[in-house]
Amino acid sequence: xxxxxxxxxxxxxxxxxxxxxxxxxxxxxxxxxxxxxxxxxxxxxxxxxxxxxxxxxxxxxxxxxxxxxxxxxxxxxxxxxxxxxxxxxxxxxxxxxxxxxxxxxxxxxxxxxxxxxxxxxxxxxxxxxxxxxxxxxxxxxxxxxxxxxxxxxxxxxxxxxxxxxxxxxxxxxxxxxxxxxxxxxxxxxxxxxxxxxxxxxxxxxxxxxxxxxxxxxxxxxxxxxxxxxxxxxxxxxxxxxxxxxxxxxxxxxxxxxxxxxxxxxxxxxxxxxxxxxxxxxxxxxxxxxxxxxxxxxxxxxxxxxxxxxxxxxxxxxxxxxxxxxxxxxxxxxxxxxxxxxxxxxxxxxxxxxxxxxxxxxxxxxxxxxxxxxxxxxxxxxxxxxxxxxxxxxxxxxxxxxxxxxxxxxxxxxxxxxxxxxxxxxxxxxxxxxxxxxxxxxxxxxxxxxxxxxxxxxxxxxxxxxxxxxxxxxxxxxxxxxxxxxxxxxxxxxxxxxxxxxxxxxxxxxxxxxxxxxxxxxxxxxxxxxxxxxxxxxxxxxxxxxxxxxxxxxxxxxxxxxxxxxxxxxxxxxxxxxxxxxxxxxxxxxxxxxxxxxxxxxxxxxxxxxxxxxxx
Numbered sequence: 001x002x003x004x005x006x007x008x009x010x011x012x013x014x015x016x017x018x019x020x021x022x023x024x025x026x027x028x029x030x031x032x033x034x035x036x037x038x039x040x041x042x043x044x045x046x047x048x049x050x051x052x053x054x055x056x057x058x059x060x061x062x063x064x065x066x067x068x069x070x071x072x073x074x075x076x077x078x079x080x081x082x083x084x085x086x087x088x089x090x091x092x093x094x095x096x097x098x099x100x101x102x103x104x105x106x107x108x109x110x111x112x113x114x115x116x117x118x119x120x121x122x123x124x125x126x127x128x129x130x131x132x133x134x135x136x137x138x139x140x141x142x143x144x145x146x147x148x149x150x151x152x153x154x155x156x157x158x159x160x161x162x163x164x165x166x167x168x169x170x171x172x173x174x175x176x177x178x179x180x181x182x183x184x185x186x187x188x189x190x191x192x193x194x195x196x197x198x199x200x201x202x203x204x205x206x207x208x209x210x211x212x213x214x215x216x217x218x219x220x221x222x223x224x225x226x227x228x229x230x231x232x233x234x235x236x237x238x239x240x241x242x243x244x245x246x247x248x249x250x251x252x253x254x255x256x257x258x259x260x261x262x263x264x265x266x267x268x269x270x271x272x273x274x275x276x277x278x279x280x281x282x283x284x285x286x287x288x289x290x291x292x293x294x295x296x297x298x299x300x301x302x303x304x305x306x307x308x309x310x311x312x313x314x315x316x317x318x319x320x321x322x323x324x325x326x327x328x329x330x331x332x333x334x335x336x337x338x339x340x341x342x343x344x345x346x347x348x349x350x351x352x353x354x355x356x357x358x359x360x361x362x363x364x365x366x367x368x369x370x371x372x373x374x375x376x377x378x379x380x381x382x383x384x385x386x387x388x389x390x391x392x393x394x395x396x397x398x399x400x401x402x403x404x405x406x407x408x409x410x411x412x413x414x415x416x417x418x419x420x421x422x423x424x425x426x427x428x429x430x431x432x433x434x435x436x437x438x439x440x441x442x443x444x445x446x447x448x449x450x451x452x453x454x455x456x457x458x459x460x461x462x463x464x465x466x467x468x469x470x471x472x473x474x475x476x477x478x479x480x481x482x483x484x485x486x487x488x489x490x491x492x493x494x495x496x497x498x499x500x501x502x503x504x505x506x507x508x509x510x511x512x513x514x515x516x517x518x519x520x521x522x523x524x525x526x527x528x529x530x531x532x533x534x535x536x537x538x539x540x541x542x543x544x545x546x547x548x549x550x551x552x553x554x555x556x557x558x559x560x561x562x563x564x565x566x567x568x569x570x571x572x573x574x575x576x577x578x579x580x581x582x583x584x585x586x587x588x589x590x591x592x593x594x595x596x597x598x599x600x601x602x603x604x605x606x607x608x609x610x611x612x613x614x615x
Contacts, residue, residue, distance in 0.1 A: 020086050020125070021163060025056035030165035031203045034060040042073065051081045055090035062098025070095055086125060088118040093129040100140040101245070103285030105322040108137050127157035128166045135173050140285070142325025142359040144181035151177050168197045172210050180325075182362020184221050184382045188214045212239070212246055216253045222384025222406070228257040229266070248277045248286060252293035259300035260385075262409035264439025267297040288314045288326050292333045299337030300410045301439025303419035307337045327355060328364045339414030341367050341389045366390075400523070401588045404430050405573070405609075409441035416521070423519045424459075424501060426452065429592040430609075431602055435501040447497035454494055458505070459520035462513035487512075558582070558590055559599070563613065566600055570610035 020026070028037050037060040041049035049057055054077040061070035074091045082088070096111035112133045119126035135150030151174035158166030171194035178187030191210040198206035215235055219228035232254040239247045255270035271294050279286050295310035314330050331352060335341055343349035349368070355361075356368035366386045384402075391399035392414055403411050404427065412434060413420050425434040431446040446452070453472045457463050463471070465487050466478035472490070475483065491512060495502035504515040514520070561580055565571060571579075577587040591611055594600045601614040 019052060020055070020090060021161075023050075023053050023056060025053050027165070029056040029059050030169070030206070032063075032205050032209075034064050038064065042069070051077055052084070052087060054081075054087055055094055058091045059094035059097075062094050063101075067095075067098045067102065070098060085118050085120060086123070089115045089126050089129045092118065093133045096133045097136055100136050101285070102283045103140075103288070103319075103323070103326070105137070105141055105319065108140070109322075112137050124157045124161035125163060125166075128154050128161055128163060128170070131157060132166070132170060132173065135170075135177065139173060139177050139180065140325060141322050142180075142328055142361055144177055144362070145360040147177035148174060148181060164197065164201055165203075168194055168201065168203070168206065171197060172213075175210060176213065179217050179221075180361055182365060182382060184217065184223070184362070188217055188223075191217075208238075209246070212250065216250060219253055219257050220385070221382070222388070229254060229261050229263065232257060244277050245286075248274050248290070251277075252289060255293050256296050259297045259439065260408050260410045262412075262436070262439070262441025264297075264301040264410070264437075264441075267300070267439070271297050284317055285326065288317050289329065291317075292329050295333050296336055297439075299333075301420055304337050305419075307333075311337070324355060324359045325361070328359060328361045331355070331367065332363050335367060335389065336385075339389065339411075339417065340393050341386065342393060343367070397589060398585050400427075401585055404432070405588075407443070409434060409436075409443055410439065412436060412441065421519065422501075422504070422515070422517055423521060424455065424498065424504075426455075426520070426522045428522065429595055429602075431595075433497065435499060437501065440500070442499055444497065444499050447494065450490060451494045451497055454490055455498075455520065456522075458512050459514055459518075462508060462510045464511040468512065555590065558586075559594060562587075562590060562594065562611075563599060566611050567613045570603065570612040572610055576611070 025037050025040075037056055041047070041053065041057045042061070054073065058070045058074050061067070061073060074095060077087065077091070092111040092115035096108045096115070099105070099108035099111065112130075115130050115133050119130050121127065131150045131154035135147045135154055138144075138147035138150060151170050155167055155170035155174060158164070158170055171190055175187045175189075175191035175194060178184075178190060181187075191214045194210040195207040195214075198204075198210070212235055215224075215231060218224040219232055222228075224231055232250060236247065236250045236254060239250060241247070251270050251274035255267045255274065258264075258267035258270060271290075274293065275290055291310050291314035295307040295314065298310060299307035311330055311334050314333075315327075318326055318330070338344070343352055352364060353368040356364035362383065363386065366383065384406075388399060388402050388408070388411065391402060392411070396415060399411075399415050403409065403415065412425060413423075413436065420438050421436065422438065423436045425436065426432075426446065427434060428446070433444045433446050435442045435444065447455075450472060454468065457468055457471045465480075465484060468487055469475045469478045469483050473486075491505060491507075495505055498504065501518075504518050506513050506515055558580070562576060565576060565579060573588050573591060574584055576591070577584040580587065591600065591602075595602050595611075598614050600611050603610050603612065
C-alpha cells in the first residue's frame with residue numbers, strides 16, 4: 001500500500017480511463033443534477049445501473065445527504081465487481097467529499113488513503129481524484145497552504161486527462177484555498193476563472209457557485225464595504241430552496257454583515273432563518289458555523305458575555321486533532337466579539353500562534369502576528385475587517401474613519417471598549433448623530449446647536465425648565481408664560497431629531513431627563529456656543545509627537561493645498577488623497593480639523609460625503 005505522504009503524480013501521460021468520463025452520468029454529477037442521477041439509477045423502479053456508473057451514483061447519494069446509502073452502493077460494487085481501479089479511486093473521492101462536508105474527517109482520511117492505495121500515479125485521471133481529495137481534506141481541516149498545492153496539482157492532472165469538469169473543480173478548490181490562506185483577491189480571481197470555465201461548459205448552475213462564494217468572501221473580508229448586506233440579501237433571493245448548503249452559508253454571512261452594519265433585528269432574523277434549514281444527520285461542521293454566526297450577532301447586540309455560551313458550545317464540538325479550520329473560525333468570532341485581534345492572555349496567544357503555524361490560515365496568522373512577526377500579510381490590503389480590528393486597538397482615529405466611511409455602525413461600542421447598550425453618539429466632525437440600542441444602530445443628521453445643548457444638558461440628570469432656559473439659551477430670568485412653550489417646542493424637535501430614540505427623553509414632575517441607562521458621547525469636537533464641556537473619548541490619547549514645529553509647517557502647507565482643491569469643486573476624502581498623493585487616513589484627519597475650524601464644510605453622508613469651502 002502506498003502511503004499518503006509518499007504518493008505523487010509524476011506527470012507522465014499514461015492510459016487515461018476514458019470509459020468513466022464517457023458515462024452519460026458524468027456531466028450530470030458535475031453539473032450538480034444529483035436528483036436526476038438518482039431517479040435514473042437507485043431511485044428508479046428497477047434500481048439498476050451499470051457498474052461503471054457506481055462513482056456517480058455514490059457521489060449523488062453523498063451530496064444529497066444520504067452518506068450511508070452511498071457507502072452501501074460502493075460496498076455492493078466491491079462485492080459484485082471490484083476489479084476497476086478507476087471506479088474504486090473515483091468512488092473513494094466522492095465518499096471522502098461527503099464526509100468532509102459533514103465534518104467527519106477521520107472517515108474522509110480513510111477514503112483519501114484508500115484512493116491513494118488504489119491509484120496508479122501514471123494515470124492523469126487517478127491523479128486528479130487523489131489530489132482533489134487530498135486538497136479538499138486539507139481545506140476542510142484548515143491546512144491552507146497544502147490545500148492550495150494539491151488543488152494546483154489536481155488542475156494540472158485534469159488538464160492532462162482532458163477532463164474539463166475536473167479542472168473546473170480544481171480551480172474552485174484553489175480559489176477557496178487561496179482565500180483561506182489570506183490571498184483574498186487572488187483567490188477570488190481564481191474563483192471567477194472557475195465560473196468562466198463552468199459557463200463555457202454550459203454549466204450555468206456551477207458558474208453560480210464560485211461567484212456566490214466570491215460574493216460571500218467579498219463581504220466576509222470587508223471588500224464589499226458599505227453594500228455588503230444589500231449584495232448578500234440579493235444573493236440569498238437567487239438561491240434555490242433545495243440548495244440548503246449555499247442558502248445556510250449565505251444567511252449566516254448576511255447575519256454577520258447586518259450585525260456589523262448595526263441592523264441587529266435583521267441579523268437576528270437571518271440567523272434564525274439559517275437555523276430553520278434542516279441539517280443532514282451528523283453535520284457537525286454546519287452546526288459549528290451556525291453557532292459562530294449566532295455568537296457574533298449576540299456579541300454585537302448583547303455583548304461578550306451573551307456570546308460566550310455560543311462560542312463555548314461551538315468549541316466543545318471541535319475535534320482537537322482534525323478541526324483546526326473550524327478552530328480558526330471560532331477563535332476569530334471570539335476576537336470580533338471582544339473587538340481586538342490581541343488574545344486575552346499569554347496562554348491563548350501561544351495557542352493561536354501554534355494554530356497559525358499548523359494551518360497557515362490568513363486570519364490565524366493575523367491574530368498571531370499581533371506580537372510577533374509570524375506573517376508578512378498586510379491586513380490593510382487584503383482583510384479590511386482585520387484592519388478595522390487592528391485600528392481599534394492601535395489607532396482609534398483610523399478606526400473611526402473606517403466605521404464612518406463604511407457605515408459599519410455596529411462597531412462603535414468596540415471603538416470605546418464598551419458593551420453594546422443604549423447610547424447617543426455625537427460625531428461632530430462628520431455632523432452625524434448616531435443612536436445605538438443593543439445592536440440596532442442608526443446614523444442621523446446632526447441637529448442644530450440648540451438641540452445639541454439641550455441633549456447635553458439632560459444627558460446626565462433631570463433638568464428643571466428654569467435650569468434648561470439658563471443652560472441652553474443663557475436666559476437667567478425664567479418666566480413660565482414666556483419660556484415654557486419654547487422649552488416644549490425644542491424638546492419636541494429634539495425627539496424628532498433622535499429618530500427611534502426620541503422616546504428616551506422623559507418628562508417628570510421635576511423636569512426633563514434621558515431614560516435610565518442611556519449614555520451620551522461626544523466625538524471629535526465640542527458644542528458650538530455651549531457652556532458644558534464635551535464628554536471625553538474613553539480611550540487614552542497618544543503623546544504629542546516630537547518635531548512639533550516642523551510638523552505644524554507641513555500640516556499648514558497641506559491645509560492650504562486642500563483649501564485650493566475644494567475651492568474649485570466639492571471632493572471626497574479619497575479624491576483629495578489621490579490628488580495630493582497622501583493616505584486616505586491623513587486626508588481625513590486634516591479635513592476633520594479644517595471642518596472643526598470652519599475652513600471647509602462637509603456635505604452628504606457615507607459614500608456621498610463631500611468637502612467644500614465653508615461659506
